[in-house]
Amino acid sequence: MSLTKKIRVAVTDDHALFRRGIVSILQQNDDFEVVLEASNGQELIDNIPNTLPNIVLMDLHMPVLDGIRATEQVKKDFPNVKIIVISMHDEDKFVTHLMSLGANGYLLKDAHPDEVENAIYTVFNEDYYYGPFLIKVMHSRMLNKPEKKAQKSPLSIQVGISEREAEVLELICDGITTQQIAEQLCLSARTVEGHRNRIMEKTGTKNVAGLVAWAVRNGVC
Structure with a gap:
């Protein structure tokens, strides 16, 4: 590069x-x-x-x-x-x-x-x-947290995360790039960035790493 x-x-x-x-x-x-x-x-x-x-x-x-x-x-x-x-x-x-x-x-x-x-x-x-290490840590925490529900957690609803934002958040938790998320959801990279920024505003997180930590702690994804 x-x-x-x-x-x-x-x-x-x-x-x-x-x-x-x-x-x-x-x-x-x-x-x-x-x-x-x-x-x-x-x-x-x-x-x-x-x-x-x-x-x-x-x-x-x-x-x-x-x-x-x-x-x-x-x-x-x-x-x-x-x-x-x-x-x-x-x-x-x-x-x-x-x-x-x-x-x-x-x-x-x-x-x-x-x-x-x-x-x-x-x-x-x-x-x-x-x-690989960080993904392993996140996977371990997700396996050890309480039973995952099929629906969004009440907390995700409480902070006002929309259905599309929830999809974006789930893919962010999977550790894939903005461009890959855009391709998977048939969106532009700029639109994905907009969703990501709004989710961070709603959750009070400072960046994507903090957002994932918030999501894991609260059982959102």
């Missing part, structure tokens, strides 16, 4: 060896420009105004300001900056909590470098990334 404009990436991790390894991998791709390295969340936040990254690769456990609080602060102060968490933790609670805060993707630290690059491209272009 070759872009006309480089994707500006910040790498935040307190382990210098891992951080430098990620930076080295990214620097081999001409589409990426590493504009910031930070050893903790506070250092990241202090330097975002001067570097303006498109995407932050965020560790969770760091001194001074950890990745969870940093994600929350970045999304509050710099809502256009997208965050991909890269962590050793594979517990559901970490994943769903970070998504509810507005994280755009979640990778494990043993992910292949190709998946890291793919996640960056996908988040930059589609706003969110569902890799």
Whole structure:
């Protein structure tokens, strides 16, 4: 893939060896420009105004300001900056909590470098990334939640999700792209984006990752 404009990436991790390894991998791709390295969340936040990254690769456990609080602060102060968490933790609670805060993707630290690059491209272009791990987490939570009803949950009706929006939301939960949803429902990509944005407004979520977390928590899809 070759872009006309480089994707500006910040790498935040307190382990210098891992951080430098990620930076080295990214620097081999001409589409990426590493504009910031930070050893903790506070250092990241202090330097975002001067570097303006498109995407932050965020560790969770760091001194001074950890990745969870940093994600929350970045999304509050710099809502256009997208965050991909890269962590050793594979517990559901970490994943769903970070998504509810507005994280755009979640990778494990043993992910292949190709998946890291793919996640960056996908988040930059589609706003969110569902890799094999994240899909597995969502599937596990759906299997372990109370019996699924055939009809929409009362909560989905309460927030005013229309039948078409429910269809779009279900496909978003399946992790497919906007263009694929458009093709499946015989709609334009712009129309799908409109439905998606209205659903986020109705549910009070910040992005698609948070929307999926909301849907899973509330049994909507």
